[in-house]
Amino acid sequence: MSVVQVDRVVKRYRLGEQDVVALKRVSLDIEEGVFMAIAGPSGSGKSSLLNLIGCIDEPSEGRILIDGQDVAGHTPDELADLRSRTIGFIFQTFNLLPVLTAAENVEYPMLRRADIDAAERSKRVKHYLEVVGLAQYANRRPNQLSGGQRQRVAIARALAIHPRIVLADEPTANLDRKTGDEILQLMRAINKQTGTTFIFSTHDKRVMAMSNRLVRIEDGEITILGIRNSSGWTYVNERRRNRGTAGEVQQ
Ligand code: ADP
Ligand code: MG
Numbered sequence: 001m002s003v004v005q006v007d008r009v010v011k012r013y014r015l016g017e018q019d020v021v022a023l024k025r026v027s028l029d030i031e032e033g034v035f036m037a038i039a040g041p042s043g044s045g046k047s048s049l050l051n052l053i054g055c056i057d058e059p060s061e062g063r064i065l066i067d068g069q070d071v072a073g074h075t076p077d078e079l080a081d082l083r084s085r086t087i088g089f090i091f092q093t094f095n096l097l098p099v100l101t102a103a104e105n106v107e108y109p110m111l112r113r114a115d116i117d118a119a120e121r122s123k124r125v126k127h128y129l130e131v132v133g134l135a136q137y138a139n140r141r142p143n144q145l146s147g148g149q150r151q152r153v154a155i156a157r158a159l160a161i162h163p164r165i166v167l168a169d170e171p172t173a174n175l176d177r178k179t180g181d182e183i184l185q186l187m188r189a190i191n192k193q194t195g196t197t198f199i200f201s202t203h204d205k206r207v208m209a210m211s212n213r214l215v216r217i218e219d220g221e222i223t224i225l226g227i228r229n230s231s232g233w234t235y236v237n238e239r240r241r242n243r244g245t246a247g248e249v250q251q
Contacts, residue, residue, distance in 0.1 A: 003197050004064070005028075005063075026049065033195045034212055036198065044220065092170040094150040096153055102145065105157055107160070108157065132186065147179065170202060
């Protein structure tokens with residue numbers, strides 16, 4: 001079963017008197033373990049899609065299913081619980097808490113989890129700071145770390161809850177090219193080692209070489225879906241396919 005199903009999702013934002021349609025009946029199945037790049041120009045709907053998959057926003061129409069479960073109709077508290085068990089987030093601007101050390105930032109999302117006791121938390125903090133190569137920076141605050149190091153802390157924080165899915169919204173946008181490449185290679189290595197599903201948005205064409213799923217999004221619509229297997233990439237023209245499906249539904 002797909003770990004994430006996006007089912008005919010529409011997202012509208014109210015902007016003054018106007019409705020902005022950020023996603024137009026988007027459907028997407030995401031299999032467990034993939035390393036999926038969502039590519040598209042600025043304003044095409046990448047962040048909107050990631051926020052919906054991450055249950056930090058709700059669709060205007062359609063459904064989001066995580067592990068086959070519709071996430072609609074849950075209380076904010078239930079959704080926060082679902083997120084804290086299932087989803088790790090990595091943001092473009094790192095979003096670390098400035099008053100906490102690297103170690104405390106990694107620990108923070110685990111505090112919500114009654115099933116992870118203090119001993120287990122400190123074990124995971126140590127382990128994941130090692131995984132991202134920051135063991136010796138555990139006691140530094142974010143403003144004492146470089147951009148690349150901050151993003152590594154954010155990756156450790158996302159992984160420490162043992163998520164099914166890691167969502168990353170343009171994780172390399174604020175990093176120089178070399179550091180960005182290192183961060184992507186780290187994410188890909190973790191994806192291969194642990195089988196954790198990664199879904200990330202990017203402007204960067206180089207990222208495609210590393211991924212095994214590619215979603216091209218333009219003006220709120222998925223236009224191309226790329227799937228890579230051992231013999232290379234296969235592309236599906238989603239616009240054409242969706243027109244076909246819409247026709248069938250109407251009959
Ligand atoms: P991307 O991440 O690809 O740059 P977004 O998902 O952020 O795209 O935005 C898609 C569209 O929705 C854009 O036209 C943007 O201006 C609009 N949008 C995004 N968030 C809001 C919001 N909170 N209120 C109004 N419009 C928004
Ligand atoms: Mg965005």
